[in-house]
Amino acid sequence: MCISMKCLSQDQHEQWKRHPEKQSRSVKVFRCQLPCANPFYSSEAPKGNATDKPLTPGAPLCAWCGTWKGNEFCTDCKIAQYCSSEHKAMHSSSGHKLECQQLSLSSNSSDPNACNSGIQQIRKRKVASRSLWPEFEMKNEHESEYDTDLSEDDRCTDNSLVPSNKIDYSMKSLEKYFEEDGEKNSNAVFQRQISKAPEQVLRYCRSANSKPLWPMSSGRPSKADIPRCKHCGGPLCFEFQILPQLLYFFGVKDDNESLDWATIAVYTCESSCEGVGYKEEFAWVQLAPPTNFPSLPL
Secondary structure (H helix, E strand, O other), rough: OOEEEHHHHHHHHOOOOHHHHHOOOOOOEEEEEOOOOOOOOOOHHHHHHHOOOOOOOOOHHHHHHHOOOOEOOOOOEEEEEEEEHHHHHHHHHHHHHHHHHHHHHHHOOHHHHHHHHHHHHHOOOOOOOOOOOOOOOOOOOOHHHHOOOOOHHHHOOOOOOOOOOHHHHHHHHHHHHHOOHHHHHHHHHHHHHHHHOOOEEEEEEOOOOOOOOOOOOOOOOOOHHHHOOOOEEEEEEEEEEEEOOOHOOOOOOOOOOOOOOOEEEEEOOOOOOOOOEEEEEEEEEEEEOOOOOOOOOO
């Protein structure tokens, strides 16, 4: 995903053209799947004790972005690799050029360990770009865990600032207040469902006929808006949606130019067509509505 809100707004404009074969999208989704027996990972379940390693080394990634294969070497040190000339230039101007000079001095030194140490530092260094999203581990929880009411003991020991029964009452009041307005009612239903687990960032459901939880009634795709699979020509089905709460964990600023969305719904090949490699799937972006909803007392 491009981190520019301008690009995401253009993305919203492009998706309504309904020409998926000529997509100009700022949000990309890729699927990668491997058979149980493959040359990269063991077919045995991971032990989780830090001994799990790939059978073969992974593809060398770009030293600048770290997101794509590095098939172009730095012309000076011949160690750093890049996915494009642009990223090579960005890395050089951000300080890598100085690293190359230091490595060159080390190679001319009488101490052979100095050169080897410099090479290892370059290889171990993480990607240089500051435009990457941070990585987190997601915890998977079934929504049914939040459907049962808390016991009285749980309510007393709950650390929430607002008791859950008060939140539930408020959301029901919000739905009743907006029940004659389809747009606002959709948002109220969305908020009530999300309030059961406010920190959730992704909702996954690949069962038959599953649908996203839309925060707005407008901006939803029709059947004609969802393309066929690019690889096998089969139908796509809804698999998961990304919620705007993810922006909080990414530390996105709260201003007019900051990245924002209502939800991003991802549709993938219904048959999970086979083949080793990355396959692009389809994402539908619904931009965030204006926040003009009146506040109700809790």
